[in-house]
Amino acid sequence: MNFEQLIQKRYSCRNYSPDPIEDEIFSKVLEAARLAPTAANRQPFQIIIIKTKNNEDQLMGIYHRDWFVQPPIVLCVCSEPDQGWMRKKYDNQSYAAVDAAIVVDHITLQAADLGLGTCWIGDFNPQAARDFLNLPDDVEPIAFTPLGYPLDEPEPKTRKALEDLIRHDTW
Numbered sequence: 091m092n093f094e095q096l097i098q099k100r101y102s103c104r105n106y107s108p109d110p111i112e113d114e115i116f117s118k119v120l121e122a123a124r125l126a127p128t129a130a131n132r133q134p135f136q137i138i139i140i141k142t143k144n145n146e147d148q149l150m151g152i153y154h155r156d157w158f159v160q161p162p163i164v165l166c167v168c169s170e171p172d173q174g175w176m177r178k179k180y181d182n183q184s185y186a187a188v189d190a191a192i193v194v195d196h197i198t199l200q201a202a203d204l205g206l207g208t209c210w211i212g213d214f215n216p217q218a219a220r221d222f223l224n225l226p227d228d229v230e231p232i233a234f235t236p237l238g239y240p241l242d243e244p245e246p247k248t249r250k251a252l253e254d255l256i257r258h259d260t261w
C-alpha cells in the first residue's frame with residue numbers, strides 16, 4: 091500500500107472485533123507514535139494504554155458508545171503543556187495539543203496500514219477521563235481512540251472541494 095492508498099484507507103471505525111492485537115503489530119503502532127514530529131522535538135505527550143476488559147463501565151462513562159469498548163484496547167493520548175514548546179518570542183502560543191494531535195495521526199495511519207481500525211474521539215467527558223486515568227492537573231487528555239480489528243467498512247469520504255479549502259497568496 092502506498093501513502094496515497096493509506097490516506098484513502100484510514101477511516102473512523104465504529105464497529106470492532108474483540109480479537110486481540112498481536113504484540114508485534116501493537117508495537118508498530120506505538121513506534122509510529124514515538125516517531126511523530128513535535129515542536130522543538132520536546133515530545134510532550136504520553137500515551138495511556140487501556141485494556142477494555144473489566145474497564146467497560148468506566149470507559150463508557152468517558153465516551154458513551156457501545157463500539158468504544160468493543161476492541162481489546164483504547165488509547166488515550168495526553169499532552170503535557172508544561173513540557174512542550176511555546177512561541178514565547180511572540181504570543182506564548184502552546185503547541186502541545188498540536189504535537190499530541192500529530193501523534194494521534196501517526197497512530198491512526200499506522201494502524202490502518204496494519205489492518206487495524208481507529209476512531210478519533212474528541213467528544214469525551216474530560217473530568218471522567220481525569221478521574222479514571224488519575225491524570226495530574228498539568229496533563230491534558232487530547233484524544234481517545236479504540237484500537238482493534240474492524241468489523242465495518244468505510245463510507246465514501248465526504249470532503250469539501252479543494253477550491254473551498256485553498257486560497258492563493260492572501261486570505
Ligand SMILES: Cc1cc2nc3c(=O)[nH]c(=O)nc-3n(C[C@H](O)[C@H](O)[C@H](O)COP(=O)(O)O)c2cc1C
Nearest residue numbers: 100101102103104209210211212213214244245247
Ligand atoms: C479532532 C477529531 C475529533 C473527533 N471526535 C469524534 C468523536 O468524538 N466521535 C466520533 O464518532 N468521531 C469523531 N471524530 C471522527 C470524525 O467524525 C471523522 O474523522 C470525520 O467524519 C471524517 O471521517 P473519516 O475519519 O471516516 O474519514 C473526530 C475526528 C477528529 C479529527
